[in-house]
Amino acid sequence: MNEARLTGLKASAAVLPGRLAPGWQSIAGAPYDLDLELAVIDAEGPHALVFPCRRGVPGWVNAETADPVDVHPTHWREWRD
Known part of the structure; x- marks a missing residue:
């Protein structure tokens, strides 16, 4: 993963070392038209x-800008401000 893509990732505080924190769900079940937090x-x-x-339908977009997001997430959870 290149440095530019890493700037869009949260610090590891959101996850446990080596695994995702509770509340994450498989990307296969991610809903449409809902703000989500994605994990890679x-x-x-x-x-x-x-x-x-x-x-x-065409893929993932930034919910704030509507720009396409070139990631391959593995998990999701509902976005919390």
Whole structure:
């Protein structure tokens, strides 16, 4: 994962070392048209994005800007401000 993509990831405070914190659900069941917090898992472990995303027919978008988000999330949970 390149450095530019890492700037959009939360610090590991949102997750437990080596695994996701409680409340995360499999990405397969992610709802459409709801602000979601997405998690990705890479070689360094799980990370959560720092902005809300929405699942759309063509893929994931930033819920604040409607820009496409080029990620392959593994888990989701409802976005909380």
